[in-house]
Amino acid sequence: xxxxxxxxxxxxxxxxxxxxxxxxxxxxxxxxxETDTAxxxxxxxxxxxxxxxxxIFPEEYGGVGLGKVELMLxxxxxxxxxxxxxxxxxxxxxxxxxxxVGTPANxxxxxxxxxxxxxxxxxxxxxxxxxxxxxDVQLSAANGxxxxxxxxxxxxxxxxxxVVVARNxxxxxxxxxxxxxxxxxxGMDLTRKLYVVEFSNTPAEELGPAxxxxxxxxxxxxxxxxxxxxxxxxxxxITVEYAKTRKQFGKPIGIFQAVQHQCADMYLETESxxxxxxxxxxxxxxxxxxxxxxxxxxxxYASDAARTVGNRGIQIHGGMGFTWENDLHLYYRRAKxxxxxxxxxxxxxxxxxxxxxxxxxxxxxxx
Amino acid sequence: MDLNLTVxxxxxxxxxxxxxxxxxxxxxxxxxxxxxxxxxxxxxxxxRKLHEGRWAAVSWPKEYGxxxxxxxxxxxxxxxxxxxxxxxxxxxxxxxxxxxxxIAYGTEAQKxxxxxxxxxxxxxxxxxxxxxxxxxxxAGLQMEAKLDxxxxxxxxxxxWTSYGWVGDWCELVVRTDSSAAKHKGLTxxxxxxxxxxxxxxxxxxxxxxxxxxxxxxxxxxxxxxNILGKLNDGWNVAVSTLMYERGSYGARLHLIFKRYINRLIxxxxxxxxxxxxxxxxxxIRQKLAQCSAEIEIMRFNQMRxxxxxxxxxxxxxxxxxxxxxxSELNQRLQQIAQELLGxxxxxxxxxxxxxxxxxxxxxxxxxxxxxxxxxxSEVQRNIIGHFVLGLPRSx
Numbered sequence: 103x104x105x106x107x108x109x110x111x112x113x114x115x116x117x118x119x120x121x122x123x124x125x126x127x128x129x130x131x132x133x134x135x136e137t138d139t140a141x142x143x144x145x146x147x148x149x150x151x152x153x154x155x156x157x158i159f160p161e162e163y164g165g166v167g168l169g170k171v172e173l174m175l176x177x178x179x180x181x182x183x184x185x186x187x188x189x190x191x192x193x194x195x196x197x198x199x200x201x202x203v204g205t206p207a208n209x210x211x212x213x214x215x216x217x218x219x220x221x222x223x224x225x226x227x228x229x230x231x232x233x234x235x236x237x238d239v240q241l242s243a244a245n246g247x248x249x250x251x252x253x254x255x256x257x258x259x260x261x262x263x264x265v266v267v268a269r270n271x272x273x274x275x276x277x278x279x280x281x282x283x284x285x286x287x288x289g290m291d292l293t294r295k296l297y298v299v300e301f302s303n304t305p306a307e308e309l310g311p312a313x314x315x316x317x318x319x320x321x322x323x324x325x326x327x328x329x330x331x332x333x334x335x336x337x338x339x340i341t342v343e344y345a346k347t348r349k350q351f352g353k354p355i356g357i358f359q360a361v362q363h364q365c366a367d368m369y370l371e372t373e374s375x376x377x378x379x380x381x382x383x384x385x386x387x388x389x390x391x392x393x394x395x396x397x398x399x400x401x402x403y404a405s406d407a408a409r410t411v412g413n414r415g416i417q418i419h420g421g422m423g424f425t426w427e428n429d430l431h432l433y434y435r436r437a438k439x440x441x442x443x444x445x446x447x448x449x450x451x452x453x454x455x456x457x458x459x460x461x462x463x464x465x466x467x468x469x
Numbered sequence: 470m471d472l473n474l475t476v477x478x479x480x481x482x483x484x485x486x487x488x489x490x491x492x493x494x495x496x497x498x499x500x501x502x503x504x505x506x507x508x509x510x511x512x513x514x515x516x517r518k519l520h521e522g523r524w525a526a527v528s529w530p531k532e533y534g535x536x537x538x539x540x541x542x543x544x545x546x547x548x549x550x551x552x553x554x555x556x557x558x559x560x561x562x563x564x565x566x567x568x569x570x571x572i573a574y575g576t577e578a579q580k581x582x583x584x585x586x587x588x589x590x591x592x593x594x595x596x597x598x599x600x601x602x603x604x605x606x607x608a609g610l611q612m613e614a615k616l617d618x619x620x621x622x623x624x625x626x627x628x629w630t631s632y633g634w635v636g637d638w639c640e641l642v643v644r645t646d647s648s649a650a651k652h653k654g655l656t657x658x659x660x661x662x663x664x665x666x667x668x669x670x671x672x673x674x675x676x677x678x679x680x681x682x683x684x685x686x687x688x689x690x691x692x693x694x695n696i697l698g699k700l701n702d703g704w705n706v707a708v709s710t711l712m713y714e715r716g717s718y719g720a721r722l723h724l725i726f727k728r729y730i731n732r733l734i735x736x737x738x739x740x741x742x743x744x745x746x747x748x749x750x751x752x753i754r755q756k757l758a759q760c761s762a763e764i765e766i767m768r769f770n771q772m773r774x775x776x777x778x779x780x781x782x783x784x785x786x787x788x789x790x791x792x793x794x795x796s797e798l799n800q801r802l803q804q805i806a807q808e809l810l811g812x813x814x815x816x817x818x819x820x821x822x823x824x825x826x827x828x829x830x831x832x833x834x835x836x837x838x839x840x841x842x843x844x845x846s847e848v849q850r851n852i853i854g855h856f857v858l859g860l861p862r863s864x
Contacts, residue, residue: 106776362854377769399762455754
């Protein structure tokens with residue numbers, strides 16, 4: 103048993119970090135977050151060149167064919183860089199859904215362009231009730247047409263197609279389809295834009311039945327948790343650096359245990375989230391029977407931990423942490439938006455409860 | 470990353486499972502209720518049996534009676550022991566902490582003299598580290614050892630000594646050079662507990678039991694041959710003992726905690742809350758789910774740490790997050806138990822209305838010590854702050 107990264111996984115993580123540090127430094131991230139869509143075509147081309155847009159998709163559709171653990175590592179580093187734009191929406195969300203529910207022809211049509219960097223995409227799930235339980239979806243398609251409204255659709259403004267979760271299946275709607283209206287929502291996270299998407303007799307192509315949807319959403323959920331781990335790591339690094347250099351009473355503030363112990367807790371929360379995310383990635387990759395439980399454990403823990411780590415980081419920075427120019431609030435905003443995305447801790451605790459309390463078997467395996 | 474067992478790990482576990490299936494005592498559940506002084510011969514006999522099967526000290530090198538087990542195999546060993554609810558071994562400090570330290574620092578004569586009897590539970594070992602004025606600040610300990618010919622004369626007091634009442638030998642940390650800096654003047658002595666001048670008193674703890682002792686040394690003579698490691702190098706020897714404390718033993722906690730939470734889930738199905746089973750109460754559900762998730766995360770953290778140690782060879786300061794995690798989790802777990810059991814939670818063993826023979830009231834009190842024993846949470850956070858994150862030393 104080896105619960106550490108293999109050499110090739112270490113290499114991927116390392117090269118990804120270097121890539122984001124070089125191609126999306128904080129200044130670029132800030133420039134993009136001030137734009138309407140946070141999308142940058144040049145950056146997208148570079149992501150594609152690295153193979154990131156096809157990382158987990160089969161080679162027959164132009165993907166790289168790596169596993170879910172590798173996806174977690176990539177998303178962790180993307181989260182650390184607070185990568186703006188539709189990468190998560192396109193790859194971890196829309197791509198995963200197409201990969202899970204699509205027919206081979208549909209995969210060729212929709213996954214191919216994603217892998218080649220030609221298409222951006224997203225998935226529309228939430229409605230007015232804002233429930234992350236797929237059973238609460240009301241919208242349904244009839245005769246190849248969709249009418250209704252979806253909320254909180256990430257990156258819809260730059261999507262070439264939108265994967266729509268309906269009661270009676272999963273559908274794809276092209277960005278230029280008639281009767282499609284996309285309007286921005288003013289979310290807290292400036293790096294991942296949210297939209298209202300309205301359909302009015304809009305043509306929609308059925309991708310497949312919704313049966314595979316839960317598995318795909320598990321991948322997206324774990325990917326959000328992985329991004330949170332990266333954000334926590336960055337918040338911790340910035341904060342520890344500050345605690346070493348900022349002086350009050352003639353000493354670096356990190357010497358005071360009230361500060362130091364908060365840093366230690368940030369470390370504990372970050373590492374524990376990371377353990378849970380890596381395990382979830384492995385369980386998803388192996389199609390382990392406890393994969394859904396593992397994803398909920400990771401999202402539950404990381405959702406709460408990211409908020410707590412952000413609180414501690416800003417608190418330790420004092421007044422400086424409350425300023426716009428300090429990056430911590432950007433991570434803090436992302437952490438709050440990601441906390442609710444794909445179910446907050448309360449949602450996942452109930453999901454865990456239904457698995458461990460209502461089912462007779464306690465589903466998390468112990469090797 | 471591959472969480473499947475290797476061929477060697479599977480083979481190790483299969484051999485152990487087969488051995489346990491025929492050898493683990495069936496009557497432990499009756500014995501565990503008895504006072505420890507009554508059950509101690511039983512625990513000695515169990516350890517002898519394990520030793521006969523070469524299972525008493527799997528982590529030890531083969532030439533010393535172990536199996537040279539990898540860390541992952543050691544973790545499997547403790548998991549399997551917990552899975553079959555095996556009794557603890559009588560000489561657990563000798564096997565887990567002191568034996569490995571003697572193997573690492575002892576002379577050939579010392580190894581020959583002490584190791585076989587640690588394995589066979591013929592000689593029980595205790596650890597004389599903490600003092601009334603040296604707890605977290607262990608290096609500040611005062612117990613004095615003065616050279617007189619070829620003997621040291623030892624005077625002073627130790628506290629929180631597990632197994633002191635039954636100990637034949639003690640790994641004792643003493644101050645041999647009071648003029649040196651506090652970490653530099655310490656030496657480890659191996660002391661016969663039957664030496665004249667050693668007095669052992671029970672230390673009654675808040676649970677009402679006496680797991681620990683106080684040791685008083687008055688002019689106790691210890692031969693210079695009984696120095697472990699080098700003179701005035703006792704701090705390094707003692708720290709290496711403490712490092713073993715954070716080893717694979719924690720692997721059993723996952724199953725122990727899981728047994729607790731599974732029992733609480735079972736109880737929640739029958740205990741009523743607001744006119745329905747507590748298992749249907751949303752707040753109780755949230756709390757049970759949070760706790761069972763954290764029990765899994767504790768195990769993920771452990772597995773990651775074991776893998777890292779296997780790769781780098783040494784247990785690092787990251788072990789401190791395991792200590793904080795399990796001790797605080799155990800306290801939260803017992804608080805949830807108390808919430809669920811309501812008024813019944815307080816009932817102690819012997820009360821006719823007590824649930825599960827009063828284990829929950831006992832566990833609630835006992836876990837209060839978890840964030841103090843084996844390095845307080847505050848010390849663990851200092852270790853993370855300074856040694857992991859590189860923040861300036863705060864003390």
